[in-house]
Amino acid sequence: MAKEEKSKEIKNDYRKKWWNNDLKYSLVFLGLGIAMGLVSYVINVPLRAFLLSVVVFIISALVLNKVNKLSEGKGWWFSKFVVFIFLWFVTWTVFHTSCSIYNTLCL
Numbered sequence: 289m290a291k292e293e294k295s296k297e298i299k300n301d302y303r304k305k306w307w308n309n310d311l312k313y314s315l316v317f318l319g320l321g322i323a324m325g326l327v328s329y330v331i332n333v334p335l336r337a338f339l340l341s342v343v344v345f346i347i348s349a350l351v352l353n354k355v356n357k358l359s360e361g362k363g364w365w366f367s368k369f370v371v372f373i374f375l376w377f378v379t380w381t382v383f384h385t386s387c388s389i390y391n392t393l394c395l
Contacts (some may be wrong), residue, residue: 313352313364314371320348321372325379329387337380345372 324344328337342345387394 310367313368316352316373317345317348317368317372321375322346322379324372326375326383328380329377329383339375341376345369 321341324341328334328341331337332342345368349368
């Protein structure tokens, strides 16, 4: 029974560590995606805004990897990229639609 309990503790520690780090970095990219959505709306050229957002994502991911000495695989990049792009697109769409149709939130 001691082996089973020890293996459960190891699995739980790994899950806690993974969840905490994953959550922290997801929140960073959540905020960054919202900020880049606003910047993209101000730029008002969708292709340039998207390319700038991708460049900002890559630079920020490299900085986070370097500062925190992460040794995560490809899954780390993909999951954060999905969060970032989704929130970038939603934020840009909200500002673009609300300004052009409802004439609110215009900068």
